Amino acid sequence: MSNSELIEQLNNMLMQEHACQIRYATHAAVVSGPASEEIKERLLEISGDEAEHAKKLRDRIVALGGKPTLKVHEADLKEAYDLASILQINMREETEAITAYTKIxxxxxxxxxxxxxxxxxxxxxxxxxxxxxxxxx
Ligand SMILES: [Fe+2]
Ligand SMILES: [Fe+2]
Incomplete structure (x- = not known):
């Protein structure tokens, strides 16, 4: 993969990380039901991890001579208001992220x-x- 292709791929993941951070923070805010406090806390922690991934990607993109994107991958901003959907959506998103990162x-x-x-x-x-x-x- 050429340097510019690599930068493009990393920027694509950065857009996804931006969305992941927002998605987890929003799901944390709306989750309710039994054990919701513990789950809220965990979702917020994961949101922080996604922000950290974005930071790491920005640093690597700059190191490669690229410009980190400010864009958000809107398709990853998936609304959900019940725990089952929240977990399902995020499990699917994590699986897709693992596949995409592994390919890179x-x-x-x-x-x-x-x-x-x-x-x-x-x-x-x-x-x-x-x-x-x-x-x-
Ligand atoms: Fe991430
Ligand atoms: Fe994640």
């Missing part, structure tokens, strides 16, 4: 240690998110 990782040479490890760290977080959401079901 496959094109990055391991010698590019910073980017390689950054992507691995993000994938690990997304896998942990997926596992936690599955356990909340």
């Amino acid at each position: 990782l496959e094109t990055v040479p391991q010698s590019n240690v910073i980017l390689y490890r950054t992507l691995q760290d993000i994938i690990q977080d997304e896998q942990e998110h997926l596992e936690e959401l599955t356990n909340l079901l």
Whole structure:
């Protein structure tokens, strides 16, 4: 993958991370029902993780000579108001993010240690998110 293609792919993930941060924060605000306090807290923590992913991506994009996007991937801004839908939507989104990041990782040479490890760290977080959401079901 060329440098400019890589920057484009990372910017595409950055748009998705922007949406993930907003989506989790909104779902945290609206979730209700038994154990909702614990779930709210967890969703807010995940929202913070997604913000951290966005920060890491911006730094890597700048390091590659690119410009980090301000855009939000609107298709990922999925409304939900009940716990089952909230969990389902986010489990699907996490699964898609893991697939997308893994595809990008496959094109990055391991010698590019910073980017390689950054992507691995993000994938690990997304896998942990997926596992936690599955356990909340
Ligand atoms: Fe993320
Ligand atoms: Fe995530």
